[in-house]
Amino acid sequence: MDKLKEECGVFGVYDPKGNVANTVFHALVALQHRGQESCGIAVNRDKEVYCYKGMGLVTDVFNDKKILDNLSGTMAVGHVRYSSEGTSSPANAQPLVLHYVKGNLAIAHNGGLRNTAELKKEYERTGAIYQTTSDTEIVAYTIARERINSGSIQEAVSKSMDKLKGAYSLVIMSPQKLIAARDMWGFRPLCIGKKGDAYMFASESCALDGVGADFVREIEPGEIVVIENGKLTEMKKHVGKVPTSFCIFEHIYFARPDSVFDKRTVYESRKTAGVILAEDHPAAADVVIGVPDSGVPAAVGYGKKSGIEYADGFIKSRYIGRTFIQPDQTDREWAVRMKLNPLRSNVAGKRVVVVDDSLVRGTTFAYITKMLRDAGATEVHVRIASPPFLFPCYYGTDVTSGKQLVAHSRTLEEIRKLIDADSLGYLGLERLKDLVPAEAGGFCDACFTGNFPV
């Protein structure tokens, strides 16, 4: 399907009762939507680090109870990863486990740096070697180098935050400590959970639900949180240095709808987007449907606001993996058809509003309108619960060139024709602020506006 790809999900746990690998396993399953290419778990047992990682889904890589049993310990970090095309490689799987001047370190990272090239060159000039192509290795070198002149690992992390420009939500495990850090712009989410005596860090609160932990709070942009000997310490030196730029696409598509940002579920944000669409782009129609799964909440909101009945419009196959074969690789229509089938009884003979969360490359939406018309829809009005996607993103997604984007060099009318819609409406740029919770700080909308925060 035509979707933006998030690059990572991170998780960390400190649990004096041990059995941490099972906790990470469940958490990573709950974070699987943030990355399906590779995953890994590193545990700390008596200050030694044991790591297991592999290509594939969490339940495929950790497909034997013995693997988890071998990962006993009292601290652990976990990671799920997607990657932009061409760099899919076992070497890039995380957590990155390394040995440096102060012993072992395991790092799980979600984000993307803007000053990778400069830092890479700087370190190379004093003898660094790179064994992966991921930014995480740059993060590791920065921390390792800062550690030399720092009194503690958290001080090294703090100093590193002055050097690292861009998006990074980090969970770091040293022989003694579990550390979470979020870049000062706050691009990617990171939160704290608690269950009994155990502390946890997670990309999204749904991972805390997945392990039965309580949500404590989100980590602030620029904040460092340290767990040592069961005690949590906050470091806020970098907090408030720059305006917050939380990725608006976490609300629109990336995050799981049951996750909570700024005290509101993502589901509510998406439903609100539908409400706004109904206000700004009404349609004379008989039924509102969503493209499953991410278009559904906005469709529900559109239906509620407009008074047009909401109904399930498609059945989505639950048995298609990411890497299934297609008879003809060039024929994307089959790929869509295998995943989605219209529910005839809900669309036949009706004027249909179909809502999706975003239009990125626009390569498949024409098949969706075609299927609806084939199933008897008399009109198909397309509503997109985000503004036109116009710019590449450098903060941890896989859209690295504007040319791939359907809205990049097309008018609204051209896009409408391309996807064969009777009408097309996007969420207005000026309405984005209404979509996020009132409590939220600023957000990054560079993919819509080109205003890159770093």
Add this chain to the structure above:
Amino acid sequence: MDKLKEECGVFGVYDPKGNVANTVFHALVALQHRGQESCGIAVNRDKEVYCYKGMGLVTDVFNDKKILDNLSGTMAVGHVRYSSEGTSSPANAQPLVLHYVKGNLAIAHNGGLRNTAELKKEYERTGAIYQTTSDTEIVAYTIARERINSGSIQEAVSKSMDKLKGAYSLVIMSPQKLIAARDMWGFRPLCIGKKGDAYMFASESCALDGVGADFVREIEPGEIVVIENGKLTEMKKHVGKVPTSFCIFEHIYFARPDSVFDKRTVYESRKTAGVILAEDHPAAADVVIGVPDSGVPAAVGYGKKSGIEYADGFIKSRYIGRTFIQPDQTDREWAVRMKLNPLRSNVAGKRVVVVDDSLVRGTTFAYITKMLRDAGATEVHVRIASPPFLFPCYYGTDVTSGKQLVAHSRTLEEIRKLIDADSLGYLGLERLKDLVPAEAGGFCDACFTGNFPV
């Protein structure tokens, strides 16, 4: 999850243009919900049969384009299979391909016989040997033996139908013909599709949608349909011999909601069940939710009829396969928690009606109510869109003993307490007839009533 297991899905195609394996592949993916244990495709190329089958999902077994490319031909049959515990075995994967007195035969079978033991003994006494434990081998022997004194394969199938007691929807491929047959009770579905010059047989119409074919009609109970040289012939000798006993559970749970039985989508039947529940078991509540995926249509119907708002109540993980590991195999709570997470914003502080399609073993529903209460639901009213499940089924499902069933020896109040619901309402037995389309013939409700048709 606590669900009844269907045992099979079948598909057949005759296409003079060839490329049949791709068609079967797409169709089996669409039928995957009917069986996830093993699958297979057998093709007829110049009267020779080539077969590939394996354990696992269709996209896992046929995970290389080359496998499908090697299965070129103009006729094919395909099969997906689930099996009751203990007989999971590669030897039981279908289609069953065999050589008999008139050459090759490939058989795909959905159902379960009642007179297996008698027929097995009869054939053994004249030298039969059995290499599998599936009923399909009995079907094969019956046809092979009847063929000796029959003028054609379809005559042999017809004679076999007098001997085979029970449920069987069959697709059979001989060197020259593709044959579909449905037992005279019509327990399991089977329909005809067409796309250009190609004819198809499928367990459900969703498979026809999945390959872009038009739905022609359902095959009648007792009917045999033969494709030979591109011509379709109907044989209705056994039609109307006994009252129709179409499995009511196809409507309630087995079939995909976008499939059509008796000119109506299954979605409509399920939504109707919700409407009936709202009439018969009203609740003073703030929101109606469904247990995804199969409880949703009834929840939508309940909401519509009752006027209580319908909302998404759970996020279901899309990344849990059938065979994932669990930290503790005895702890089913985690299995449920990994699959479902309540959408707090939709249930917190609310009186919730939660609708599911059925309660079979009842082993997991208590965790669902617990999760809802943990998420802030103030009351949880459970509504089940089918009557209490009381009897084992012998026609192709995996419930073979009444003792496993939660309703078997418990009162309504005992079940309500067990699952910790504030109230519990089942669909009334007498309302089943209102749930199926008016055009439908009779149905089998033996799992609720114990009235076994054969």
Add this chain to the structure above:
Amino acid sequence: MDKLKEECGVFGVYDPKGNVANTVFHALVALQHRGQESCGIAVNRDKEVYCYKGMGLVTDVFNDKKILDNLSGTMAVGHVRYSSEGTSSPANAQPLVLHYVKGNLAIAHNGGLRNTAELKKEYERTGAIYQTTSDTEIVAYTIARERINSGSIQEAVSKSMDKLKGAYSLVIMSPQKLIAARDMWGFRPLCIGKKGDAYMFASESCALDGVGADFVREIEPGEIVVIENGKLTEMKKHVGKVPTSFCIFEHIYFARPDSVFDKRTVYESRKTAGVILAEDHPAAADVVIGVPDSGVPAAVGYGKKSGIEYADGFIKSRYIGRTFIQPDQTDREWAVRMKLNPLRSNVAGKRVVVVDDSLVRGTTFAYITKMLRDAGATEVHVRIASPPFLFPCYYGTDVTSGKQLVAHSRTLEEIRKLIDADSLGYLGLERLKDLVPAEAGGFCDACFTGNFPV
């Protein structure tokens, strides 16, 4: 390499102390040279049969201790299989496990029938269906049908031996008995072993060595041996009915050199062949070498008789499996080069006699002479320790057409030129009798003479 392929090895064990699967595992490893395509073990535990089989080597298929642990029992049969091209299929893996009129049966079979087609037709006409393409299914049907009018399984086997024409060494496991049977011609070997209270049947005595059992004796052509309740019974009704036709190629190539036939190791027979070659085809040379591994014993015999020094001529790679990839499938030279490298110090500047056990298709021997010349051999005299291979074999090997055979339509001189030898000598037909032990009965030399015994 250019070698004839044996089709099977069989083993059976009765051990009141249990743990039979480990015994079969070790025995099959020792018999692996008789078949590397698939293997399997079936055990009898309380009259139920449990079977595990798969494609590949014994150590690859049984690659987890748990698999063997699950196969506990007091009787077992095992099988290793090679197959002629085109019929490599999991369905053909053995033991064949089946259910018939008297319960379960497991059959392991080495050989090939001549009257397959007739029996197949006969059984089909009374309703038989075939799920494999192997003769073993015919054997199974024959026994199952004879069993109907027999008082015991051994009587059914005995009657079957009147119907089955061709080569078969069988090990059969019924609910109560372990039975070994050898066709009356005695084409393929079969012997009895004993270890404590345990009885065993094996294709070759090397399997008895492999499990630490004592060799008791060979089973006679036409003999049936039954183990029941720890007691061994002999049935000799078919013994002596026809002249013995033990496959001479078991001596020449198939059997392991440490196996014993007619009280002599196969190594001795091969060494004797070399002695005969030295007498009949002397050469003026400096060194005698063998093509490893099967040409070595004859080379040793040639050296001893001729007085020319024997030396190791090649290093054979121990890390090449049967199915490795080649850069160019048409370039057999690389395949030979990867397996063999001349030992320069033993051949450079010398006139070399190189001995191999047989020349079948002749496709690779030219590379062997080329490598020797490249390594500095001044002359290369080829001696073949068997007569020219002229006829296909129907008794359990993979040479089914004469056209593939290098000697089929070429003169000695043409072959000599083809393989670029300075001289070429074959073992004379009339000397075959001198190669087998004096105690041996007759043998089958149909591959050299065309005198087919059945």
Add this chain to the structure above:
Amino acid sequence: MDKLKEECGVFGVYDPKGNVANTVFHALVALQHRGQESCGIAVNRDKEVYCYKGMGLVTDVFNDKKILDNLSGTMAVGHVRYSSEGTSSPANAQPLVLHYVKGNLAIAHNGGLRNTAELKKEYERTGAIYQTTSDTEIVAYTIARERINSGSIQEAVSKSMDKLKGAYSLVIMSPQKLIAARDMWGFRPLCIGKKGDAYMFASESCALDGVGADFVREIEPGEIVVIENGKLTEMKKHVGKVPTSFCIFEHIYFARPDSVFDKRTVYESRKTAGVILAEDHPAAADVVIGVPDSGVPAAVGYGKKSGIEYADGFIKSRYIGRTFIQPDQTDREWAVRMKLNPLRSNVAGKRVVVVDDSLVRGTTFAYITKMLRDAGATEVHVRIASPPFLFPCYYGTDVTSGKQLVAHSRTLEEIRKLIDADSLGYLGLERLKDLVPAEAGGFCDACFTGNFPV
């Protein structure tokens, strides 16, 4: 079996005609005896490096023609690896591919450093991070750091040789050059080959034979050889700085017998060891046999010198991989029995001299003498073609503690009793010099004497 483990084999090729991956594949198969745990190939295509590596044998890792096809290029390095227990890990597989200040680098390394700990600390103090546990990463850091102040990669390698203390035969691929370097002690072998316009570097000459290349010469201890634009340049700055310490165990066991060191095959060295044993430890016996495969050449030499007939004493199974399961992991007897079976006809009733190349841990030899006696040997005289193994080795093998060694704290008589030999003779320390070619420089015999060169 009770054998010392070599840790690596390396190979490099520059071929303007391309197709280098196939060449490396064949070479690595020929070098497989030097390491069976993991392997890899890195190619240079238009200055970019593409690498594929994995756990297992070369023919298992590169089991699809497509893998090699994807590795097109004009330069490549390859590696096979064994590892001491506990550090078996995909992360340690080689070649090590990295990016440093001057672009990409691929390194294949055979050996072991003595000053790993010091260098590791030195680099850590200026910010190095370690992602593997292998010495190769230290080699890489050293080169990367020296490169900063060097005019070329070969100058950096040359400077690194002043820092790296220990054993290392290296093949290094930079964007433009292929470089081979051998430590100044010359512990591990490394040689040059040529085929048409292609140049090659290999651990042993048998790899050159395996790809049809001509042996040019061995690289001298301390020498660096550079291939650039098809031209070979020699750098001898470090040559002759220290006495040569070529590992004597390469002659005794590690190298393949067809490989050439100092103009003589390893086979000849081993045969010579047998001759010496016959002189120093004669026996009154009827037959001499070797323990296959490595004991055979010395047995041949013993037979020749003593006049006692040499004969094949064991059949070695060719189908046992490294990682087969054993019924009882503590029962080593079965492991030996599965690999070796005595050839009764050659030992029964005879006084046997059995020769092996070395006795390391001594855990299995008792089973060998037992098998010989069970097969009828009347006396068993053990001769070992090397001195008592007394000290651990730090230059690239897996014996890291003296306690594991059978000779470490036992008298000759105690060992004789332990292995149940009638007599036992080791090669004398003072005879080692007679075993290597006259042309050879000095050798390292630290495992026998404790005189460690570095």
